[in-house]
Amino acid sequence: MTLQEAQPITTLLDTRTVQSIADEVWPSLVGDGEAFVPVPVPPPGDVVSAWVDIIGPWTGSVVVTCAPATAEALTESVLMTRPPTVVDAEDVADALGELANVLGGNIKSVLPGESRLGLPQMGVAPPHGRLDDVRSLVGQWRGNFLTITVQGAAPAPHAERDEVPL
Amino acid sequence: MRALVIDDSRAMRRIVGTILTGFGYEVREAGDGRLALDVLEEGYVPDLCCIDWNMPVMDGLQFVMAVRANPAYRQVTLMMVTTESETGQIVKALAAGAHEYLIKPFTADALRDKLALLGLLPEEVSA
Ligand SMILES: [Mg+2]
Numbered sequence: 001m002t003l004q005e006a007q008p009i010t011t012l013l014d015t016r017t018v019q020s021i022a023d024e025v026w027p028s029l030v031g032d033g034e035a036f037v038p039v040p041v042p043p044p045g046d047v048v049s050a051w052v053d054i055i056g057p058w059t060g061s062v063v064v065t066c067a068p069a070t071a072e073a074l075t076e077s078v079l080m081t082r083p084p085t086v087v088d089a090e091d092v093a094d095a096l097g098e099l100a101n102v103l104g105g106n107i108k109s110v111l112p113g114e115s116r117l118g119l120p121q122m123g124v125a126p127p128h129g130r131l132d133d134v135r136s137l138v139g140q141w142r143g144n145f146l147t148i149t150v151q152g153a154a155p156a157p158h159a160e161r162d163e164v165p166l
Numbered sequence: 167m168r169a170l171v172i173d174d175s176r177a178m179r180r181i182v183g184t185i186l187t188g189f190g191y192e193v194r195e196a197g198d199g200r201l202a203l204d205v206l207e208e209g210y211v212p213d214l215c216c217i218d219w220n221m222p223v224m225d226g227l228q229f230v231m232a233v234r235a236n237p238a239y240r241q242v243t244l245m246m247v248t249t250e251s252e253t254g255q256i257v258k259a260l261a262a263g264a265h266e267y268l269i270k271p272f273t274a275d276a277l278r279d280k281l282a283l284l285g286l287l288p289e290e291v292s293a
Pocket of ligand 1: 101173219
């Protein structure tokens with residue numbers, strides 16, 4: 001039995017891996033020719049986030065954050081060729097949530113050990129985010145601020161784990 | 167051919183449904199495994215189910231097990247369409263009775279290839 005100190009997300013995941021996952025997710029989900037561009041732009045005053053939790057040897061959330069107007073435009077893009085063309089708040093939560101879900105599942109698969117994925121949630125930010133266990137990709141979509149943040153949960157519930165993944 | 171697309175995301179149901187409709191499928195949707203079982207029990211027994219894994223109420227794995235436990239649904243082909251991409255999860259789903267596994271994100275071509283593999287691509291589409 002070993003009692004391992006949980007590794008921080010910066011050790012487990014590099015930005016290039018997150019970017020390569022985003023490179024696959026955007027054209028498939030957001031639309032042909034669409035991309036997350038890792039070039040920062042100034043953050044908006046108001047943001048919304050969608051996230052999924054990863055529960056395992058590393059526990060935290062994969063969070064997509066952008067301005068409310070960007071979330072709406074993203075939703076319109078996801079649903080573009082498919083009516084209804086007018087998106088409501090539920091559509092936005094659904095589309096942004098699924099974006100977080102697909103990013104989260106793929107990020108989970110590159111983390112060590114066996115983990116579980118939670119259902120998408122929406123809000124300003126996850127309620128128990130740690131500030132010292134963060135891998136963040138700040139960038140833009142169509143020129144609008146957007147971040148993909150992989151953030152540990154506080155308090156760390158994984159410190160006493162000792163299972164060996166098969 | 168008939169399909170049932172099961173995913174808690176409406177956006178994803180629409181994406182998968184649109185691709186399948188383009189292949190000539192008649193498509194119905196369900197937002198979780200329990201609602202999907204209701205559709206089957208109503209008598210809509212499809213050729214293909216596209217099944218998300220992570221859903222509220224009844225998840226995709228539970229749905230696969232429920233369908234496989236009922237001989238009346240023996241002819242239904244079950245394909246997981248999910249962001250769960252670890253080998254262990256794929257093995258678990260196939261062991262429970264899923265026939266194929268497509269990982270999100272996917273392209274329309276990838277879905278077409280899986281259907282061709284399953285013999286579920288109408289001839290006019292595969293030509
Ligand atoms: Mg889901």
